[in-house]
Amino acid sequence: MQQVSELLRIEGATKIFHMKPMLGAAHEVVALNNISLSIRPGKALAVVGESGSGKSTLGRAVARLFQLSSGTIAFKGRDIAGMRSHAEKLDYLRSVQMVFQDPFSALNPAHTIRHHLERPLMLHRKLRGEALDSAVQEVCSDVELDPAVTLEKYPHELSGGQRQRVNLARALAVGAELIIADEPTSMLDVSIRRSVLDLMRRMKETRSITFLYITHDIATAQFIADDIAIMYAGQVVEWGTPNLVISNPQHPYTKLLLSAVPDPAIKLDGTGAKSFASEAQAVRALARKASPEVMEVQPGHFVRKFDPI
Amino acid sequence: MTDKPLLDVRGLKVDFLTAKGLFTAVKGVDFSIGRGEVLGLAGESGSGKSTIALALMRLHRPPAIISEGFITLDGEDVLAMTPERLRKWRWSSVSMVFQSAMNSLNPVLTIFEQFRDVIVRHTGVSTAEARARASELLALIGIPQSRLDDYPHQLSGGMRQRVVLAIALALEPKLIIMDEPTTALDVVVQREILQEIVELKRKFGFSILFITHDLALMGQFADRIAIMLEGKLVEVAPSAELIANPQHDYTRRLWSSMPLLTRG
DSSP states (O other): OOSTTOSEEEEEEEEEEEEOOSSSOOEEEEEEEEEEEEEOTTOEEEEEOOTTSSHHHHHHHHTTSSOOSEEEEEETTEEGGGOOSHHHHHHHHHHEEEEOSOTTTTSOTTSOHHHHHHHHHHHHHOOOHHHHHHHHHHHHHHTTOOHHHHTTOOGGGSOHHHHHHHHHHHHHHTTOSEEEEESTTTTSOHHHHHHHHHHHHHHHHHHOOEEEEEESOHHHHHHHOSEEEEEETTEEEEEEOHHHHHHSOOSHHHHHHHHHSOOTTSOOOSTTHHHHHHHHHHHHHHHHSOOOOEEEEETTEEEEOOOOO | OOSSOSEEEEEEEEEEEETTEEEEEEEEEEEEEOTTOEEEEEOOTTSSHHHHHHHHTTOOOTTEEEEEEEEEETTEEGGGOOHHHHHHHHHHTEEEEOSOHHHHSOTTSOHHHHHHHHHHHHHOOOHHHHHHHHHHHHHHTTOOGGGGGSOGGGSOHHHHHHHHHHHHHTTOOSEEEEESTTTTSOHHHHHHHHHHHHHHHHHHOOEEEEEESOHHHHHHHOSEEEEEETTEEEEEEEHHHHHHSOOSHHHHHHHHTSOOOOOO
16 A cells, blocks of 8 residues: 555445434435545545435545544545544644535625635634735635635625635635535536636646545536546445546446436437436446445456446 | 417516616517427526526516516417416416426425315316326326325435426426426436436427526527527527537637536
């Protein structure tokens, strides 16, 4: 294992939620099933999956919002569950920041943008006075917002794209090394999605920020990521570099997902509606089965073993 | 049949009365939808596309008012309808599918009760007949009849959206307005539902006004696409043309703003 070349290593991560509903029997939900992935510094790993696949749970586990049932997550070679001292925990929470889907609810409507950017700088970098002011100006320009116009505004005065930039600026302000971006563009208007993705790509390329990009949209994953992992029902069914996975998909679920991505060149004519639906059902049943074995298709491209349909 | 379009909208203008004065959300748009045609309406939020959808069914509420224009559906002047005629006309001639199925289904009524409300009110049939019709509609969209007595929260997101679609089909309307019907669903379910809609459309021959911001999806589904910007239609063209050769700057910008999947 080369620990130094990986910023984050997830090894056999499993999370079981015990559900005790008010009515009905208690049951267990395996949200993550034996997930092993790693992210290299300054690179982006995209986790692609549908709702309920466990992709957000994975992001939350990395953000240390709960403990895993089994398995480990190591940041720079250090198990994050084993961090005991306050300083160590604080350092981790500073290094790993989250950007959420809804850019409005992530900002406090009663405070200005300046307030949102000052707080992390004061709390984590202990900046005051002029140093604080210039740091605020700097992070604001880093996300391509004009400090003179933006800083005194309230969240409701900004567009969705601008708000998401503020969230990214806040992550930069504390000196994040890894940003967990959970569907950061899915609530934005199409016409500004690209610009936020471009910004993330530039943050990655020029400032070596590492991204864990969580999405349901494989096209944006291809746009931003250096590695891509396809999740279904708590398992990573296929992973590797985007080009290998997208041009040569192996797992039936990856194939199904790729075939369903809207392609404007192909007009739907309603033929094959039943066969698509029944194929989708068969593939889902197959992908839901837990499978411990993994095959290496070619260097840098892995697939979980599956029974033929 | 006639060559006349099913829906004809001329010079439609919708104003909002706000504290700061009049805000014109829809600035005089003209378009038509033929029988059995799918017209896609694309644009970003705030461009007025949902306002158009609501105005077509006269579901717009104050402070929104239709200040100018004509809406004709199947030869009938929609803006001249009496409230009573409107009540009958809605759902039996035009129905609507909204983005969030969870919000358009009543959480405290079973699936059957939601069907019953629409069917009994409009046709005056007995509950038993409404039940038979509801099972028939569920069968059309591939949901087992046993689900009739379930509550919305017991169904998956895709199933709920199918139920909403089936309710929209209940009275065999001539036009169905779909406002981002699959945005909240993942792509595989989205494809399944769109395929079903195309098949149903072939069977029943209704027309669709399809609102979405996903141009790639629209290209797959719509016969013609209308691009909306700040209350105006800036470009209307057959899908293939609009994809291959967009004329307006804004259309080109919309296309380039979406990363498209490059295969192989």
